[in-house]
Amino acid sequence: MIYVVEVPEQAAPRAWFAYDEADFARKVEAGDARQPWEIFDSLSPRELLDDLGHADIDAAARERYPAICALGDSHGWDTALYRADHLLGAGVLSPEPVSERAALEAALAARGGVTCVYYGDRDAIGAFEGADPRIAGKDHWHARRALYEQLVALEVLADDN
Known part of the structure; x- marks a missing residue:
């Protein structure tokens, strides 16, 4: 419990x-008030692009989503990125691990x-x-x-x- x-x-x-x-x-x-994925989420730049309908990392993806592509280029396309808005700031994706427990406690705080x-x-x-x-x-x-x-x-x- x-x-x-x-x-x-x-x-x-x-x-x-x-x-x-x-x-x-x-x-x-x-x-x-935030969405569950804003409170805590973990996904790679490749998964982000795929969720947006770009299975390939091509010129169209780079033109349309330059920030996501920059994350993939700098941290690796399959590196987990963590989102925990109450802990890291709204919309921040970080390669530094964040536990779901810490993110939930920050939401309560x-x-x-x-x-x-x-x-x-x-x-x-x-x-x-x-x-x-x-x-x-x-x-x-x-x-x-x-x-x-x-x-x-x-x-x-x-x-x-």
Whole structure:
């Protein structure tokens, strides 16, 4: 399980969960104004041209899509290029690897406030018990309570309060 605690600047904290990485991606994408491929994508210059209807890297492709061709010429036509708009900037393609996890966390962070993501029951329980300074202490009681309620709802913790 993946647990998320969102503490918006002007609203009550909320906690939610995802079953796995794919579910996490779906839920982050559903709450974002950007398209899923703008949040995270990985493809080569050759794949980009092919998606645009140019199976061949010819003069017509070079004339119509000079930026894509420049990427292919400089980085290699089959080199993976990463897009993560919240992390790299809108429309930026980079040959430096970007993990989908980092891109999704950046999308959550772009919503403002504080966002905490815990990959597994142990990390989430630890955060509830005070191991994460972003939600520790009495000033962050509501955030920890939201996480606690999520953990109880999923029967990770017993409701003994």
